[in-house]
Amino acid sequence: MMEYIDINTLNPAEYNPRLLSPEAQEELKKSISELGIIKPIIIRRSDNRIMAGHQRTKTMKLLGYTHVPAFILDEVNSTDEVRFNQLHNYAECEVSELQPDIRVSIPEGTEGFYTVPNKDIVMVTKGTTNSRVVDLTKMILRYGQFANAVCDHTGKVIISTVYAKTVKLLGMNLLVYVLPEGKDETALKYFSKEYGVFEYSHLDRKTYIQSFAQKMRLRQKNGVQCGHSRSTLYETLVIPFITKDMRILDFGAGQKDYATMLQKKGYLVDAIEFFHRKDGADIIDEKEIRQDCLAICKTLSEHGLYDVVVCDSVLNSVNSLEDEKNVLLSLSALCKPGGMIFWSGIPLLFAQKSSDRKETHDYRSKAVFLDANNFTANFRFGEWYFQHYHSIADVYRLTSQYIGDEIKVYEKGLEINNKRELRGSSFQVSAINERKLSKQEYVDALKHEFTLPLPNNRRWDLDKDILPIFEKL
The missing domain is CATH 3.40.50.150 (Vaccinia Virus protein VP39)
Structure with missing residues (x-):
């Protein structure tokens, strides 16, 4: 379940392997300013440690946010904590020609977060990223859902389609963020950008x-x-x-x-x-x-x-x-x-x-x-x-x-x-x-x-x- 949490209670992980350039930071600020928070972060319940969404949290603080939407997960082991970070960076930003075509049924006029029943998720095409589905499935079965999809006002999923496909195959309901009409191109523009790269030089090496x-x-x-x-x-x-x-x-x-x-x-x-x-x-x-x-x-x-x-x-x-x-x-x-x-x-x-x-x-x-x-x-x-x-x-x-x-x-x-x-x-x-x-x-x-x-x-x-x-x- 997604919850809203006080941003000042969050603890960043020291290992975060993703770095953001000043230019990418500015683009992320523009994205959040124009679209709002359409992707929750992931935190660990025991200590409010951020497992994914470090850069988004940092940017929200700069913009004056006091509370942020978050998936809060229990009893996450150290290996999976890092895997969440890597997979979430993929699941939240993946936009490619290889993605499946997913449609969801939503009430007319719906905007913002909405939970779609599994029966209302339609997989028009399957796409070709099955290994990602396998990784996402393992995490969801172990800890529960940790991400959401983004769709346009007609119900076409445009961001995180592989995650939506995984949820459909698991028979679960899907949390989506429904964009206002006319905002889908803006969302695709921002989510097609590279918000930082994986960078491992600061990690301990044995x-x-x-x-x-x-x-x-x-x-x-x-x-x-x-x-x-x-x-x-x-x-x-x-x-x-x-x-x-x-x-x-x-x-x-x-x-x-x-x-x-x-x-x-x-x-x-x-x-x-x-x-x-x-x-x-x-x-x-x-x-x-x-x-x-x-x-x-x-x-x-x-x-x-x-x-x-x-x-x-x-x-x-x-x-x-x-x-x-x-x-x-x-x-x-x-x-x-x-x-x-x-x-x-x-x-x-x-x-x-x-x-x-x-x-x-x-x-x-x-x-x-x-x-x-x-x-x-x-x-x-x-x-x-x-x-x-x-x-x-x-x-x-x-x-x-x-x-x-x-x-x-x-x-x-x-x-x-x-x-x-x-x-x-x-x-x-x-x-x-x-x-x-x-x-x-x-x-x-x-x-x-x-x-x-x-x-x-x-x-x-x-x-x-x-x-x-x-x-x-």
Whole structure:
């Protein structure tokens, strides 16, 4: 149920990931001045914490509002609190050609908030944003309705049609705001604008949380493969290329499944994952990681830099652009000049399209909320968890800048050029290492990677082992 609440009793959330430019703030002021409050905010009942509607609340204060319409929700967990923020920013402003055509029956002359019985909601067309419907359904079933639609004076829903579709499919009544006649174009004008962008740079980052993204490789349960059992990078590029006289490093090796398999077959493979977990336990295996670092130091001391360095599904789980740079520079630092570097990631286009898949049972269907650098953030396990996506231009630019210009990019084992965008669920890269940068830049990158943060405000100190050896090389 929507209620009106004293604006001075509201508490903003410190994590709010959406930022508003001064120009957007002014547009929001104009919108509220011309249309009034046609979209309630969402707050948590226990402490009046704003979960969605921070910018609207700030603007209403500037305009002198004393009470605001709000959906007040009970017992919202921390993960869903953030998801409300992201989904609500979508549900309240979504205006696109992909939206369904929804009509509602309203009494003649109705203006303002009005509750439409489910039987009076007509879905003329279904639209193509089913993954959003899935996300909205989960939230509504868990906490109740948390948004409203906006319709013109004839009953045509023009804003938040996907939310209206979700409510119709759930058999619920729908709260709508009925615009006065002649105001629909004004509403569409304002709600088609971009009121801020997602911005995650101010959020706390605990790098070891990213280890939850580690995929199971080559695993079986009761004789049946489980999880993401095969690495496209290894299967299509690395294994066909390597020989048993090459020195190979798997950097960011996850649970080291491929490295272990290749070692058993006689390949000279070292592997390190700074947050490798003990099998069957959610504990970082610090003893094994230290041993892996010493193995790398031994190889560097006795044989020099590696012939091949592999970095599989790591760069889509970095926290920041700076982390991405340090990973790529570390790959180049540990690979000999003229050696081969392989890396892989998730295409930007795949992430964008995953929100608009028609088949909602597709495991890849999920809503993503990208910032300007194509990071998305989710609150999982009580911490922020980041994913990063790349366009074909990003792949060529990064590889050329930090590794070398002899680059090949693949999808599903087939080489593609930089004339078309990456379309699949993953991409793979091979590049000859040119060692373009200064020694100090490589040293700085390795120091960063080998001193990554650990739980309980600790950091790795592995730099003291590897840096003296690297500098001699």
